[in-house]
Amino acid sequence: MMQIIDPHLHFFDLSLGQYHWLTQGSGPSWPNLDKIKQNHHYADLANTEFAVHSFLHIEAGFNNAEPSAELEWLASSTPEHIPFKAISFIQIDSEPDTFEKQLTELLAAPNFIGIRDITEGQEYRRLLSDNTKTNLNTLAEHGLIFEAQFELYHLEAVKKLVETAKLYPNLKIVLNHAGFIDNQHDYTTALLLLGKLNNIYIKFSGQEHCADALEPAAKLQLLLDYFGEDRVMFASNYPVCLMRESYLKVWQGYKQLVNDSALWHKLSFANAQRCYFD
Numbered sequence: 001m002m003q004i005i006d007p008h009l010h011f012f013d014l015s016l017g018q019y020h021w022l023t024q025g026s027g028p029s030w031p032n033l034d035k036i037k038q039n040h041h042y043a044d045l046a047n048t049e050f051a052v053h054s055f056l057h058i059e060a061g062f063n064n065a066e067p068s069a070e071l072e073w074l075a076s077s078t079p080e081h082i083p084f085k086a087i088s089f090i091q092i093d094s095e096p097d098t099f100e101k102q103l104t105e106l107l108a109a110p111n112f113i114g115i116r117d118i119t120e121g122q123e124y125r126r127l128l129s130d131n132t133k134t135n136l137n138t139l140a141e142h143g144l145i146f147e148a149q150f151e152l153y154h155l156e157a158v159k160k161l162v163e164t165a166k167l168y169p170n171l172k173i174v175l176n177h178a179g180f181i182d183n184q185h186d187y188t189t190a191l192l193l194l195g196k197l198n199n200i201y202i203k204f205s206g207q208e209h210c211a212d213a214l215e216p217a218a219k220l221q222l223l224l225d226y227f228g229e230d231r232v233m234f235a236s237n238y239p240v241c242l243m244r245e246s247y248l249k250v251w252q253g254y255k256q257l258v259n260d261s262a263l264w265h266k267l268s269f270a271n272a273q274r275c276y277f278d
Contacts, residue, residue, distance in 0.1 A: 001051040004251065005272040008176065008205050008235030010060035012040045016073060017062035035242040042078055045238065047248040053269070054083040056235075056276050058147065058176075059116055064089050067102070071109040085113045085276050087147050092117040092136070093129040100138055107142065113276060114145030116176070124154040127161065136164050140171035145276070152179030152190040162193045165200055172199050172275065177206025177237065178223060183214050187222075195226030201275050202227055204254070204267070205235035208244040220257050229263055233271045 012019060014037070027033055045052045062070030067088040074086055090102045092115065106112050119126050126132060127150065139146055150157055152175070165173055175194065179202065181187050194200050202223055207216065214222070223232045234254045241250050251268075258264040 001049060002255075002268070003053045004050050004234075004268045005054050005056075005277075006045070006052050006236050006238070007056040007174075007233050007272040007276060008058055008203050009045075009055055009238040010040070010058055010240070011042065011074065011077070012038070012060060012239070013062075013073065013077065014039055017060070017070065018064075019061050021061050030240075030243045032243050036239050038239075040239045042082060045247055047251075049248060050251045052082075054085075054273075054277065056272070057084060057086045059087055059089040061089075068105050068109060071106065071112055075109070075111060083277065084111055086111045087114045087116045087145065088112055089117065090115050090135075091126075092119070092146070093126040093131045094135070096131060096134045096138070099131075099135045103138065103142070114147060114172075115139060116147035116149060119148070119150045119157070120180075121151075124150045124157040127157040133160075133164055136171055137168055140168035143170060145172045145174060147174050147176055149176040150179075152181060152187055152194070153185040155190060158190045158193055161200075162197065165197045169199055172201065174275065175200065175202040177209060178202060178204055178219060180206070180210060181214060181219060181222065182210050191222065191226040195228075198231070200227075201231045201233065201271070203233050203235045205237045206240075208237070208241055216253065217257055229266050230271055230274075232267055233275065234267045235272075 022037055027037060057074055059067065059070060062073060071086050071088060078084055088106050090099055136146055148161060152158060161173060165171060204220055204223060236247055236250045238247050241247065258267060
């Protein structure tokens with residue numbers, strides 16, 4: 001079996017967590033929602049081709065009022081022999097005193113390494129806030145990671161993140177879901193700006209979110225052209241990937257995109273290891 005690191009997945013326990021985004025009303029209008037709206041744990045990743053050596057868990061709304069509760073649940077529900085790291089939630093543009101207080105509570109969790117706050121659509125404007133700049137500096141001071149999730153055609157936000165990454169080279173910024181690159185916009189400027197900075201990484205994931213996405217091979221080549229072979233990572237977005245295909249098929253699809261064994265090792269293991277675990 002091929003060893004992989006999955007740097008973007010979510011586990012759920014619907015009996016213990018809140019997951020309001022998933023459970024309130026009818027939930028998201030996604031295909032195969034019944035497959036997603038279930039409990040999901042590490043054991044569910046088992047398959048015949050890829051062994052998940054370690055993983056990065058991305059906050060899933062277990063309890064956004066008390067994000068440390070999700071970290072405690074993960075530590076208790078993950079097999080002891082499986083290395084993992086966790087990205088938690090704090091609103092990135094919150095008042096700096098509030099942000100620092102909430103961050104202090106999270107720092108006690110041994111697997112905690114960073115923050116994600118989804119800023120898709122018009123929420124991208126929150127990335128322009130002075131509070132955001134201050135809070136990203138706080139993350140940098142602690143050697144933590146910011147997982148940025150927004151559409152890269154919002155150039156104002158791209159430029160602000162680039163400015164911040166230059167100011168705080170100790171801050172790692174990881175772009176989720178390939179920045180939602182599609183075939184409807186010109187991303188040249190954004191990719192050129194982001195790709196120049198060694199502390200900005202990008203994940204090839206979330207294809208299920210893009211109705212007008214580029215073909216996978218073209219998208220991967222675009223990311224490699226701008227970010228190089230050492231800052232691009234394959235990731236599943238499990239269980240949201242079940243909108244379109246199984247966990248196994250996601251990784252089989254990735255494997256089909258790469259013929260070179262050295263590049264495959266970087267994209268499926270080594271880059272995530274260096275970004276999140278070293």
